[in-house]
Amino acid sequence: MRLSTEFRDLCRRHKLSATHQRQVIFETLQSLHSHPSPEVLYERVRREIPSISLATVYKNLKTFVEAGMLREVSLHHGTLRVDSNPHPHHHLVCASCKAIMDLDAASLAPIRLKSKLPKGFQVQRFSVDIIGLCRRCSRTRRGTVSSS
Amino acid sequence: MRLSTEFRDLCRRHKLSATHQRQVIFETLQSLHSHPSPEVLYERVRREIPSISLATVYKNLKTFVEAGMLREVSLHHGTLRVDSNPHPHHHLVCASCKAIMDLDAASLAPIRLKSKLPKGFQVQRFSVDIIGLCRRCSRTRRGTVSSS
DNA sequence: CTAGATGCAAACAGTTTGCGTCACT
DNA sequence: AGTGACGCAAACTGTTTGCATCTAG
Secondary structure (H helix, E strand, O other): OOOHHHHHHHHOOOOOOOOOHHHHHHHHHOOOOOOOHHHHHHHHHHHOOOOOHHHHHHHHHHHHHHHHHEEEEOOOOOOOOEOOOOOOOOEEEEOOOOOOEEEEEHHHHOOOOOOOOOOOEEEEEEEEEEEEEOOOHHOOOOOOOOOO | OOOOOHHHHHHHHOOOOHHHHHHHHHHHHHHHOOOOHHHHHHHHHHOOOOOOOOHHHHHHHHHHHHHHHHEEOOOOOOOOOEEEEOOOOEEEEOOOOOOEEEEEEHEEEEEEEOOOOOOOEEEEEEEEEEEOOOOHHHHHHOOOOOOO
């Protein structure tokens, strides 16, 4: 079903079977330069494939992330996290167990803008996440959710 | 009920009434140097106040955030966002409408560590969010969810 | 032909809300 | 004394899962 060779190749490289739904989901995502919620993406994709189901969108987003074709913008969607540390600081985030540790702002060279931002955007603050594996997770299976 | 003067003052400054539950929630959060999920925080707080309800924890987290005593770690908990942009880049995040825009990595001075990270942490990548108000939101009610 | 993808509906997890009672100011 | 906080249970929203059918390879 009219799948582009580009998308076929991309899927082959990532060891996924190429389906029409996947191509439309992936390409819609790329064409949008924002990072829409699954719901919004679903509405967009529905214009192309009216019969697609929301579950398929979710399943494929997960598949793409696992295959490395997409990355999650925030590792903490799904649960509220708050910060009571009033000092300027950054976060160390474990990609595996999702733990968040504070890192003093002085540990990083100051963030400096080198070019103009899009017109009208008013900066409030910078937030830096250093993403990786915490000691515990890097000792066990790398990149997988730890068992204990 | 045995509330510390410190906490009383903190609440007064933020125009909140000081309750035992609030003090325990807030101080538990501060004593933990991680950023636990509401569920985990609830379990901790329950050791002090066995009768507290999870709803109270949620209500107060929200109250504290609104009062400015806490800040949300991620503005996108509650909805999955993915990134299909393979080029190194940062994100402009609108604190009001939650829109995410890409910003080329070259727009920011390179992130450099000035000190050692906690032992055993393996860095995978840096993720920088520039948080503020997008053009649209900064034109309308500042900091509030836009109506249209 | 077979493994895996899809669509649907039902199940889940995290969060919010309504309401009667209780506590702070 | 009155406003607002608490605790409970029910409602919601976003996401996942089970299963029957269909499709890519």
